[in-house]
Amino acid sequence: MPSRDQVHYFGAGPAPLPTPVLEEASKVLLNYNDTGVGITEISHRSPDANAILAHTQSCLRKLLDIPESDGPDGYQIMFLQGGGSGEFSAVVYHMVSLWLARLTTKKQQGLDHEVQKMKLDYLVTGSWSLKASQEAARLVGSEHVNIVTDARKHNDGKFGVIPPSDSWTPSKHADDVALTYYCDNETVDGVEFPSAPDGPNLVADMSSNFLSRPVDVRKHAAIFGGAQKNVGTTGITIAIVSNSILPPHSGMADSKLLRKLGLPVGPIVLDWPTIAKNNSLYNTLPIFDVWIAGQVMQRLLDQSPEDKSPRITTQAAESNQKAELLYSILDASDVYSVVPDRSVRSRMNICLRIKGGDADAEKAFLKGAESKGLLGLKGHRSVGGIRISNYNAVPVAAAEKLAQYLKDFAKEQEGGKANGSV
Template identity: 60%
Template sequence: MPSRGDVHYFGAGPAPLPTSVLESASKALLNYKDKGIGLCEISHRSAEANEILARTRACLSTLLDVPDNYEILFLQSGGSGEFSAVVFNIVANWVERRRKVAETELAVSGTAGEQLEKNVFARLKKEVDEELKLDYLVTGSWSLKASQEAARLVGAKHINVALDARRSNDGKFGKIPDESEWTLTPTVAGRGPALVYYCDNETVDGVEFPHFPSCLESPSGSEDDGPLVVADMSSNFISRRVDVRKFGVIFGGAQKNVGNTGITIAVVRKSLLPPASNMASTSLLRQLGLPVAPVVLDWPTIAKNNSLYNTLPIFDVWIAGQVMEGLVQSYGVKKISGQQEVSDRKAKLIYGVLDKYSQVYTVVPHETVRSRMNICFRVGGGAAEKENAFLDGAEKRGLLGLKGHRSVGGIRASNYNAVSTEGAEKLARYLEDFAQGQ
């Protein structure tokens, strides 16, 4: 029976965790801080739970230099739950901002009371019907699912797929066309799309944005001068530097680079979190034919309750905090740039061998958008016997979790933070040996 040290796991998620964190967790599960009870047993309302939340937030803020005008939320329902939460919360915020403008401008004419309310509603209804647009950049399976969920919630007429990368790659994902080909909703007189959404790293398809899209930059650097950008960073979270100020919302499931399955982390600009009493009312949204968020996905409610509106799995938050605290201690003033150097080095090592033996291996995505986190390739042109032989040989060497996603097949080596440099080197040696044996 192999020991943990004999195995290197490259699964796409749940992903490996640092052994040191798991060793600490085994103790905390039995007796947390010598209290005689385990970490899974403490109340989420306890002082200990609040300390864990505060410490985890502090570590993430340190790593990513999260500005003070952002809130860090811990939620449940995974990244897929945030596909819905993004729509609920951003649309409600859009309606409320438009309502305030309409009320202010229409009141100038002297209209008041019930007639003002009717006029405001009529204007809002027209603006929702004609102007509400949510822009999606579809570059892989997850952004596609997010766009489909948005269409399900608010109706397809409100969704603008500004980019479908399959159209420039023979019906398959694997490229990101030039920004000049994107069809973003125009911004006229300061009014543009309610949001622009993209998935920074597509886990299934091995596609990663090399940098923040230039066309989404705010001309002045102000949050009021440019589109509200939402990014799903589930599979490259805390693996490279991110300028948080460029985004309205960043979210990600924890089970890739941050922790174990159970929590989702969202970094939300506070201007998107007004008190619930100032948000578009439930009745107004319904009258406008728009969806109302379940309370457990309502960001203002979660923020107001310190992420503890319902029973949060504190053990999962603690795991994430331990992982991030380890990065803070390891990289010091480099912060997340230190981890980025390691991630880039591991990816370069593996891609280098794949490119060296291009007669045996075919990297799936275009070179300009290759993911550092999910390295997708085919063996022997995708022949089943070749790929099965590759996977069998890898398993014998303790290299596990390399089978591609069921929807696309092939091989996928997920190069998350907890995959050691030693593991990447061992995979590279196997790639060499297998290729030479063909």
């Protein structure tokens, strides 16, 4: 049986966690803070739990330079359940309610007609933004969902590009737009936005590149991400939400009015105002998962000079270093073909094919990688191929070992071709 230091895992999620965090976790599971009680057994409303919550929020503010929680320019940091898929729905529930509340401050009559103009703008650049747009259409009707861009229409029916912004078709009137939605990094398709797009009421899914580079938080109405990629364990979703779209700085439409107009009323556990008002403790929060996230964030802070802001820049440099190393090896050999366009290659999820998608060659690659302790490299079931997930907890040494294997495998395949092998 291999030891943990003999194996390097490149799976897309749940993803690796830093070994020191897991070692400490094994201790607090049995006895947290010398209480004689394990961390999964403490009350989520206890002083210990509140301290864990405050510490994790504080770390995240420093890492991403998130404005403090007070005032209309502030941002709330919330921990929810339901994963990124839950937030596909939550953003619709909240932003539609907010849009309607703003409308009713201007008009009291003819709301049925005005609601017909409402639009939710979606940038569809991969599998996850596609799913989000489909959920929005399910909740409010496809007539309200405007696909600003669909990358498949620019790439022979496949994802792998982000079309130029001058080809996008955003809704004509900003006042009609309840939200503009994009997925910053498409895990399945290996596509990452070089920078945040523009659009009214901007909402971002950052599940798979969260805490891997600086983010212009102030440009967004809301940012969310599942924790299980770069932050922690499966079980919590992190949302960063502007006070400007939360009470008392904004109104929310009454549920009776929403129903009357045929618009959805969301479940209370996905309701951002409720979660924010209760500091993420409306229902039982999995405090152990918040603790894990806080420990991961603290490690990132400890690795970054205190005079830097945002503090995530040190990790960003390491993420770039690993990605550049791996892409340089892939680009140097005809054995490999990187799937997405060079201009939008993800630093987190490196998607490739071997010998143009040769099934036997890809099986041989995976088998050889596994024999060397390089695991989790199989592509998503919907697209196949190979996927290298280069998350924060993948150390530079692991990327270097994989880079050497990529070189050796390519040399072996090229040698076989020269000898007439198939």
